[in-house]
Amino acid sequence: MLQNNPQPESDLRGESRHKSELLSNVMSDFIKDKLWAIIALNTSPEEADWLQQKGLSDPLELMTAFVAVPRSLPKKVVNVSQDELSALSTEFSGFSILGWSLVRVSRVWLLTQLDPSDRHEYVKNIETLFDTAEMNELVALYSALPLLSYPDQWLFRATDAVRSNMGFVFDAIALHNPYPEKYFGEPAWNQLVLKAIFNDKPIHFIEGLENRANEQLSITISDFAHERWAAGRTVSPQVWRLVGKYMTPALLSDMQHLFGSENTEDQKGAALACAESSLPAANNLLIQYPNLEQSVKSGVLTWADLEH
Amino acid sequence: MCLNRNETAPNPSHFEESEEAVAAPAHREIAWNDYRDLIKGMRFFDPHIHMVSRTTDDYQAMHQAGIVALIEPAFWLGQPRTGLSSFKDYYSSLVGWERFRSSQFGIKHYCTMGLNSREANNEPLAEQVMEILPLYIYKEGVVGVGEIGFDDQTPAEEKYYRLQLELAKEAKLPVQIHTPHRDKKKGTERSMAIALEHGLDPSWVIVDHNNEETVKSVLDQGFWAAFTIYPFTKMGNERMVKVVEQYGPERIMVNSAADWGISDPLAIPKTAALMKMRGISAETIRLVTYQNAIDAFGKSGQIDVSDFESASSIDQTEKFHGNSILRGGQQPAPAKDSLVIQ
Numbered sequence: 007m008l009q010n011n012p013q014p015e016s017d018l019r020g021e022s023r024h025k026s027e028l029l030s031n032v033m034s035d036f037i038k039d040k041l042w043a044i045i046a047l048n049t050s051p052e053e054a055d056w057l058q059q060k061g062l063s064d065p066l067e068l069m070t071a072f073v074a075v076p077r078s079l080p081k082k083v084v085n086v087s088q089d090e091l092s093a094l095s096t097e098f099s100g101f102s103i104l105g106w107s108l109v110r111v112s113r114v115w116l117l118t119q120l121d122p123s124d125r126h127e128y129v130k131n132i133e134t135l136f137d138t139a140e141m142n143e144l145v146a147l148y149s150a151l152p153l154l155s156y157p158d159q160w161l162f163r164a165t166d167a168v169r170s171n172m173g174f175v176f177d178a179i180a181l182h183n184p185y186p187e188k189y190f191g192e193p194a195w196n197q198l199v200l201k202a203i204f205n206d207k208p209i210h211f212i213e214g215l216e217n218r219a220n221e222q223l224s225i226t227i228s229d230f231a232h233e234r235w236a237a238g239r240t241v242s243p244q245v246w247r248l249v250g251k252y253m254t255p256a257l258l259s260d261m262q263h264l265f266g267s268e269n270t271e272d273q274k275g276a277a278l279a280c281a282e283s284s285l286p287a288a289n290n291l292l293i294q295y296p297n298l299e300q301s302v303k304s305g306v307l308t309w310a311d312l313e314h
Numbered sequence: 315m316c317l318n319r320n321e322t323a324p325n326p327s328h329f330e331e332s333e334e335a336v337a338a339p340a341h342r343e344i345a346w347n348d349y350r351d352l353i354k355g356m357r358f359f360d361p362h363i364h365m366v367s368r369t370t371d372d373y374q375a376m377h378q379a380g381i382v383a384l385i386e387p388a389f390w391l392g393q394p395r396t397g398l399s400s401f402k403d404y405y406s407s408l409v410g411w412e413r414f415r416s417s418q419f420g421i422k423h424y425c426t427m428g429l430n431s432r433e434a435n436n437e438p439l440a441e442q443v444m445e446i447l448p449l450y451i452y453k454e455g456v457v458g459v460g461e462i463g464f465d466d467q468t469p470a471e472e473k474y475y476r477l478q479l480e481l482a483k484e485a486k487l488p489v490q491i492h493t494p495h496r497d498k499k500k501g502t503e504r505s506m507a508i509a510l511e512h513g514l515d516p517s518w519v520i521v522d523h524n525n526e527e528t529v530k531s532v533l534d535q536g537f538w539a540a541f542t543i544y545p546f547t548k549m550g551n552e553r554m555v556k557v558v559e560q561y562g563p564e565r566i567m568v569n570s571a572a573d574w575g576i577s578d579p580l581a582i583p584k585t586a587a588l589m590k591m592r593g594i595s596a597e598t599i600r601l602v603t604y605q606n607a608i609d610a611f612g613k614s615g616q617i618d619v620s621d622f623e624s625a626s627s628i629d630q631t632e633k634f635h636g637n638s639i640l641r642g643g644q645q646p647a648p649a650k651d652s653l654v655i656q
Contacts, residue, residue, distance in 0.1 A: 076454040077615065109454075138402065138449045140409030172414040 036097050037153055040090065041115045048084045048108050057112055061119035065131050072116050072135060073143065075109050084108050100184035100213035101152060113146035114153065122155035129159055136163060141172055148178035151185040161189055168198045176201070180212055187214025196223045203230065203245050210244065210313040224252035228260055235263070243275035244312040250282025258287055265295060271312055277302050278309055346379075349587035353380060356599070357623070358582045360384040361540065361607035362461070362490070362522060362569035365412050365423070366404075372572075372579045373419035379583040382622040383422035385611060386412060387461040387490055390430045392574060398442045405450045413455065422622040424611070426460030426490045427451045434474035435466070444477060451485050457611040458482070460490025461522060464501045467494060472508070479512045488613050489519045493528065495547070502528045506535055520610050523548060523571070529557060533565055538610045542571040543581035551585040555592050563601035567610065 046054050056078050060071035071078075084106055094101050103111055122128045132154065136147055148167045151160050164186065167179035179186065180202050186195060195218050202209050209215060227248055231241045246264070249257050264276035277298035280288040292299050301307035358381045365373070365386050376384075386408055395401060408425040416423035427450045429443045451459060459482035464471050482489045489509065494501035502521065509519050516536035524532060524539045525548070532539040541557065542548040549557075554568060570581035578584065586603045590596075608617055 070452065073449070074452045077452065081618065138406065138446070140406070140453050140455070141414055142454060144410070172411065174414070 037094070037101070038115065038118045040094055040097070041103075041111060041118065044084060044086055044090060044103070045108070045112055045115060048082075048111075049079065053079050057116070061116055065120060065127070068116060068120060069131060069135055072113055072146075073138075075112050075116070076142075079108055079112055082108050084111050098152070098184065100182070100187065102182045104182075106149070109142065110146050110149060113143065114150040117147070117150045118153055125156060128155060132160075141174055144170075144172070144175045145178040148175065149183065151179070152183065152188070157185070157189060160185075161194075164189070165194050165197075168194070168201060173205075176205070177207070180207065182211055182213065184213045186212075187218055190218075192218075192220060192222065196220070196226065199223060199248070200226060200230065203227070203242065206242060208313065209242070210309070216247070219248045219251060221252045224249040224257065225254075228257055231260060240269070242312075242314075243269070243271040244309060244314075246275040246279040247282075247309045247312075250279040251284075253279070253283035253285045253288050255287070258285070258291060261288070261291060265291070273298060274301075274307055275312055278307065278312075349584065350379075352587040352590045353583050356380050356583070356586055357382050357604055358586065359604045359607045360570055360579075360582050361520070361567055361611060362387055362542065362571045363579060364389060364571070364573040365416060366407065367574040368572060368579055370415075370419070373416065373421065376579050377419045377421055379580050381421060381579075381582065383424065383617075384416070385424045385426060385457060385490075385607070387426045387458075387492075388428050388430065389461055389492075389573075390432050394436070395433065395439065398439065398446070401439075401443050402446060405446075409450070409453050409455060424455050424457045424616065426458035426488075426611075427453075427456050428459045428462040428478055428490075429474050430461065431463055431465040431471045431475065431492060431494075434471045435468055437470050440470070440474050444474070447478075447481065448485075451481065451487060455616055456487070457614040457616045458488040458490045458520070459485070460520075461492035462489065463491040463505045464494045465492075467497065467501055467504070475505070476508060476512065479509060479514060482518075483512065483514060486614075488611055489514065490611075491519060491521045493521060493523045495523075498523075498525070499527055503531065506532065506537060509537075510535070517610075518613055520567070522569070525549060526553065526557065529561060529566075533561060538565045538567065538606070540567045540569055540607075542569055543585050544571055544575075544577050546576065551581065551588050554585055555589055555594065558589065558594060558598060558602060559592075563598040563606070565606065565610075566602050567606040568602050569607075 045057065049057070057071075057075075060068055063071070084103065086103060091102060091104055094103065103114075117132070120128060120131060132147075135143065139147060144167070148164070151157070151164055154160060164179055167175055168186075170176050180198055186198055190198065199209065199212060199215070199218075200223075202212060227245055231245070234241050243264075246261075249260075253261075258280075261276040261280055264272040267273060273295070277292060277295060280292040281299075281302045283289075292302070298307070358379070360376075360381055361384070363384050363386060365384070388405065388408060391400065391404065405427060408427070413423040413425075427447065429440055429447065433443075434440050450456065459478050462475055462478045464475065479489060491505050491509070493505060502524075506516075506519075506521065510516065517538070520538040520540050521528075521532045522540040523542045525541075529539050529541075541554055543551050543554060548571070558566065568582055568585050570577060570579055572579040572581065582603050586599050589599050589602075608619060611617060
């Protein structure tokens with residue numbers, strides 16, 4: 007049971023909360039059906055029957071099944087067509103199950119089958135699953151956050167996943183998950199992005215990375231880069247995609263540093279960031295590197311080139 | 315922690331009764347470089363080791379020595395617990411954080427779940443633990459109920475031992491029995507008799523911490539006999555070689571039971587090297603240091619050898635968009651011999 011669940015209202019994005027409460031029922035029905043269709047294609051009739059029957063059972067049996075899925079279903083990655091993937095992400099922006107195991111998809115589907123009508127019971131059941139979860143169960147639970155009812159209820163849990171040092175758990179909330187973009191306040195969002203950068207995660211897999219860029223984050227990234235450089239370490243060149251719109255004279259000197267780097271990707275990152283800035287000084291800096299300037303302005307060079 | 319080997323304070327569970335410490339055996343140095351070649355290409359499975367009490371250096375050394383998978387039995391904390399939450403946190407760590415930590419070093423981590431015999435003596439708490447235990451034993455990678463059995467051999471210990479045998483039967487899981495340090499022979503016999511009384515198939519029961527005095531009866535009755543190579547208090551590996559010479563490899567397995575006491579996470583590779591030096595066949599070594607443990611605990615249905623026998627030891631289902639950096643990342647190995655830390 008959850009003892010403390012601090013949910014400062016300021017940490018919640020009011021506009022999207024309202025919208026998503028309205029949408030959540032419609033959306034999860036669609037997703038439920040889609041997920042089931044994918045599961046059906048990836049299981050034998052016996053396996054599908056087992057899962058379907060568990061999905062219809064009382065909460066306790068359903069929760070036990072959530073735990074026991076790997077004892078009944080094979081360990082494999084689901085086959086999912088490009089069409090199915092697009093259907094999922096069109097209906098529910100940012101939601102993707104590419105590369106998920108069958109166990110993970112099935113667990114997420116089981117969670118969508120929990121009856122949400124009694125909020126207290128529903129929350130208690132989900133919290134129990136969190137409290138007793140092993141690593142793969144945590145991954146499934148965090149993957150399912152955007153599909154659960156009462157989305158604002160899970161904010162504390164979600165920020166806890168960002169605090170996790172288990173890479174898989176962090177990835178489950180941070181990458182390809184639409185929940186943080188919708189519900190994290192700015193401090194929590196910035197913490198997620200910074201931790202992803204700090205751990206050399208591919209930040210382009212963070213949903214809403216560009217939408218949620220902000221001035222405070224750009225300042226902290228500059229500080230972070232200085233620490234790395236002082237230690238003789240490097241910074242992933244694509245982090246500079248988060249600073250273009252918030253360019254300052256201080257950040258411009260970082261850009262200068264990058265243009266002088268031996269790593270051509272650093273130079274490319276600086277060129278792209280300068281091009282995104284409305285500061286005249288940024289443009290003046292960029293035109294000193296005509297080759298890079300031309301690549302950026304002609305669209306030959308984009309951030310996608312730095313996404314590793 | 316009783317680091318003085320002549321001290322007999324019964325603190326860490328496996329570090330007791332140091333009668334051998336007094337008559338220390340002839341000192342023999344065999345450095346890693348000397349035995350590395352003897353075990354080259356061998357794979358080891360340690361079916362009993364408490365990684366929560368070990369360092370990252372141990373994980374790296376184990377990986378380097380060929381240990382590809384291990385089982386961490388649930389045991390106690392070294393001091394009494396103050397409530398149910400510490401059981402929950404501990405059980406969760408066995409399937410969560412510790413499992414992840416192990417994966418970072420390329421070692422597949424399994425566990426057995428159970429209420430330790432010492433802790434069975436706190437009956438009010440034991441009662442609550444029994445209520446939550448079923449939540450954990452069905453988890454992925456839980457390969458048995460353990461380590462359970464007797465410590466002081468009190469009525470409370472017997473009560474919870476019996477209840478957990480029933481739980482194992484219901485969940486179709488093997489049982490890992492801890493045999494007591496004191497009054498071992500009687501305790502071992504009693505553990506086996508009770509298991510049989512509850513209708514357990516002895517081929518589903520691993521009796522741990524055997525010695526020369528207990529092994530015959532354990533094997534004769536059809537149980538698996540595990541031996542713990544643990545300095546001073548349990549088996550030494552020279553004695554182990556003799557046991558294998560006498561009884562052969564059938565249903566015998568070796569473990570380290572390394573914990574917070576003076577113990578050795580490389581007990582298995584070292585024992586394998588010693589067996590090789592003494593002319594024991596490669597197949598026998600493979601059985602007692604690897605295969606038998608897999609056969610015994612594999613009855614749980616939770617061990618898929620392809621998870622650790624494939625060269626990469628990367629679980630394909632844990633890959634994310636085919637990008638291995640997203641697996642949580644294996645730890646880079648720092649240059650240990652270098653004075654410079656980067």
